[in-house]
Amino acid sequence: MATSKKAAPAPAAQPVDTSYLQTLLGYNARRAALSIIGVFLERLAAYGLKPVDFSVMSVIHHNPGVTSRQLCASLAILPPNLVGLIQSLEARGLIERLPHPTDGRALGLHPTAKGVSLMQQAELTASELEIDASSKLSASQRQTLVQLLQKIYL
């Protein structure tokens, strides 16, 4: 039921011209990001971390005592949307909230030993996964790509 006719590889049947969209940086950046995120979701599911959870934990991991407000500013997350994430991470015993040394309104976010241990593994997994998700790129191409992307949003 798929061995006669001409010789179409497998799915095919979509000779749609997307050449204009492919000239757009925004289109390409979004498609590439979604492609990598797809692999990320698979491999990091073992840690119970989605991309946002991972980003939040990573910043806390490398910035013990950081406040929610700082997290929001550095990751472009709106404060109301961070609340649930923080509560979830705290409930899992990955972080703890301690009084801020100088600002009585704020709370410092600290990784627990369990959180540090998890993130050490998770970050290794993430770094590996990215190479697999961009296997058509050489190491230097990957480095160039990162530098060019940062020129856009930083």
Added chain:
Amino acid sequence: MATSKKAAPAPAAQPVDTSYLQTLLGYNARRAALSIIGVFLERLAAYGLKPVDFSVMSVIHHNPGVTSRQLCASLAILPPNLVGLIQSLEARGLIERLPHPTDGRALGLHPTAKGVSLMQQAELTASELEIDASSKLSASQRQTLVQLLQKIYL
């Protein structure tokens, strides 16, 4: 009230270290995409087009008679989520659905004269906007970036 102390530029107050995240391709691609999309939303609002609407219209514009199924496959949109978009574009008089020449189940999507006219302008605006949104990049850097991104998702 901001002229004493040391000499902090303006907002500051966020010495958060995100150097690890900045090594990740997925993180950088997502941040860059969101940055460009932000500008896109501003400039294309005049046409009543959001990024998805624009992509759909662009594919129809360059592929008159394309089917919904082909659109979904080429833009990674799920069929149920395309229905509303198509209906909206048709209601605005930008496209029309005609019987498919060979497949009685399908409908061919065609741009109206109004749709063609709109997209000619919209695509010019989009191409200009992308240059502004990546003004720190040279033309050749922009070209390199597009090529590298396509190696990830294509």
Added chain:
DNA sequence: TATTGTTATACTCTATAACTATA
């Protein structure tokens, strides 16, 4: 039996307004 287009629906993500307590 498989596929196109569709409906209904649920889940997630993102955004805005407003409150409290501290500064």
Added chain:
DNA sequence: TATAGTTATAGAGTATAACAATA
């Protein structure tokens, strides 16, 4: 008065299941 954290809630985006018409 302004800011950190929070609550409630609305809106947009994304996901699966299932159906009618046609292949």
